[in-house]
């Protein structure tokens with residue numbers, strides 16, 4: 001009942017990890033492959049391996065998480081090797097995330113993917129909030145448009161973009177108008193809400209070391225913002241551009257709400273970090289129960305059908 005068509009492939013269900021969570025190493029990626037998730041995505045890769053920011057750089061907090069990982073990853077070749085060997089034994093197209101720390105690095109990363117045998121779907125992360133001195137690209141609208149123009153000058157494989165959250169109706173309009181110019185496969189909303197601050201009340205102290213405690217917020221805190229972004233883009237983008245809903249998915253009800261807003265695939269970040277890959281099985285069971293109670297047989301019966309007053 002949860003089958004989800006995305007591009008030309010039908011996944012068993014819409015659930016995935018959010019890039020960054022449980023996908024840094026081959027071992028973690030294999031865990032996801034063995035889990036009930038419909039498919040999974042690799043950690044955002046840079047050209048060279050990166051150590052990332054000093055620890056502690058991630059903290060579970062009562063209603064979610066705060067992180068300033070700083071793009072630690074094993075480098076694009078490590079993940080490309082994994083993806084190429086994965087696709088030899090699996091038919092489901094894998095998702096592959098890249099996040100250069102400059103325009104040129106993004107272009108080089110995508111040239112590498114383009115030149116490779118990779119047959120899956122590439123996600124260009126334009127929203128990392130945690131590399132000191134590097135603003136989130138997709139808050140700069142002319143730069144985003146410029147990058148996508150260059151990318152689509154040579155990149156012919158399926159491509160999506162990971163966006164930061166927007167908070168203003170004018171920004172939804174402006175970003176959608178930019179994205180609609182390009183043959184994107186999808187947009188993924190949202191990345192963590194950048195540069196929040198969590199204080200440990202017993203110590204009067206921040207909980208992560210980088211950037212004096214500032215970091216991206218995920219989990220329950222972000223669901224209303226995530227739903228707003230999914231809905232805003234679902235109602236503004238060309239229907240060929242699908243939406244991946246990410247942010248605040250802890251339960252089947254959260255997954256259901258993202259689908260109601262128009263998401264096609266769903267990514268779980270903070271709750272995967274807290275609960276491990278068993279989270280997928282639980283959320284899928286909860287989502288199926290909700291659908292049975294409401295009399296829906298397929299996700300298509302309610303996707304995007306949010307009612308207004």
Ligand code: IRO
Nearest residue numbers: 068069070071128130192216
């Ligand atoms: O700090 C990170 O590695 C990180 C990335 I690239 C991102 O896109 N989102 C996030 O919350 N952390």
